[in-house]
Amino acid sequence: MARNGDGSKRERILDAAVVEIARRGYHSTTVAMIAKRAGVADGTIYLYFKNKEQLLFSLFDRAMGRFISEGKASLEQAASAREKLIRIVELHLTLVGQDRDLAIITQVELRHSLHFMDQLSRTLVGEYLGILAQVVIQGQQEGDFRSDLDPVFAAKSIFGVLDEMATDWILSHRNTRLESKSASVVEFLFGGLGC
Amino acid sequence: MARNGDGSKRERILDAAVVEIARRGYHSTTVAMIAKRAGVADGTIYLYFKNKEQLLFSLFDRAMGRFISEGKASLEQAASAREKLIRIVELHLTLVGQDRDLAIITQVELRHSLHFMDQLSRTLVGEYLGILAQVVIQGQQEGDFRSDLDPVFAAKSIFGVLDEMATDWILSHRNTRLESKSASVVEFLFGGLGC
DNA sequence: TAGAATATTGAATGGTCATTCATTTTCCGT
DNA sequence: ACGGAAAATGAATGACCATTCAATATTCTA
Secondary structure, X not given: OOOOOOOHHHHHHHHHHHHHHHHHOOOOOOHHHHHHHHOOOHHHHHHHOOOHHHHHHHHHHHHHHHHXXXXXXXXXXXXXHHHHHHHHHHHHHHHHHHOHHHHHHHHOHHHOOHHHHHHHHHOHHHHHHHHHHHHHHHHHHOOOEOOOXXXXXXXXXXXXXXXXXXXXXXXXXXXXXXXXXXXXXXXXHHHOOEO | OOOOOOOHHHHHHHHHHHHHHHHHOOOOOOHXXXXXHHOOOHHHHHHHOOOHHHHHHHHHHHHHHXXXXXXXXXXXOOOOHHHHHHHHHHHHHHHHHHOHHHHHHHHOHHHOOHHHHHHHHHOHHHHHHHXXXXXXXXXXXXOOEOOOOOXXXXXXXXXXXXXXXXXXXXXXXXXXXXXXXXXXXXXXXXXXXXO
């Protein structure tokens, strides 16, 4: 019965959870549905995850872990803050736009309670904002970015724009590619609305 | 009908729902809890609302209705697009920052599920974005805003920044006033990051 | 290969709640 | 003050589902 050893069963459960939760929503998805799609018994879920909520957290961990590691790699290849920001925007939109089901999880399902968001923002999202703030600081030192902006505030603004584009993409059922917005986003972030 | 002298019973139920749902989250709040706080019987809720989900929608309708009507009034007093944008930013942050419980509802609880967000974005949020886009168009005609920006894109970006500030305020438990960010937001929106 | 250790199964459990509706209370016109 | 209509009540219903655990299957060790 049990196939290839190590984490493959756990991975299968996570994959199944992404699909089921994206389609029906966290609260309407039963553990039994996830188990069925993963091809395991209901009880098996509890051998790998403490409970349903932990399973949802694990979904986020896995996705955000990939994001941050790819992000760090990509940033190392960029010298100036300006270039770094461009890469971040592209990476963010590309990764979110790559998997619609996963995007629904990150943009919608992971935000359904204050308790939940609190935990997320304290950990991985916080780390992401920190990286953004660092880039802003670098840009200010290089004289490319205005130095009268609070870097943390700027980081949140950048995140806000990216996050809104991602959510909007999920909600608009058109077949656009999310990363096609990269250039506009970069342009807006650098130049704002004014002439 | 249920509405006598004071339409106050329905209002009391809505008020109670805001408090309970903000504190415990939508899914952990039972209809019985809302009824208790409102001082009515469980069944009475169903004389005013079709079901629990409709009650949540009504919460949003009431809040967003106030927002849009106040917004329109405030916009009429502003002539230039620049002034209008300043007013929108101030109004958005002031209204959200006025009532923490209600803010938790709008920033977190109303975003529970794709289905739910879909309905919101198609209706009132869509209307809000439309107003923002109009202001951008006006600004472009007046020569104050860059005309190479797509107004709908710009509207979403503005909304994204405002929304992120609001969510961040909810999650940071510090005692700041949300509207104190107005000036920074306006400055960022007009000028962006660049020098 | 035996037997122990480990992994998996899935039916049963127990608790939770949204919703209903038979009954009671309040309202109001005459 | 009466009586019928409208409102309100809250206990009962029934559906739902996360989680458990005794039983079974599989893998490992010597």
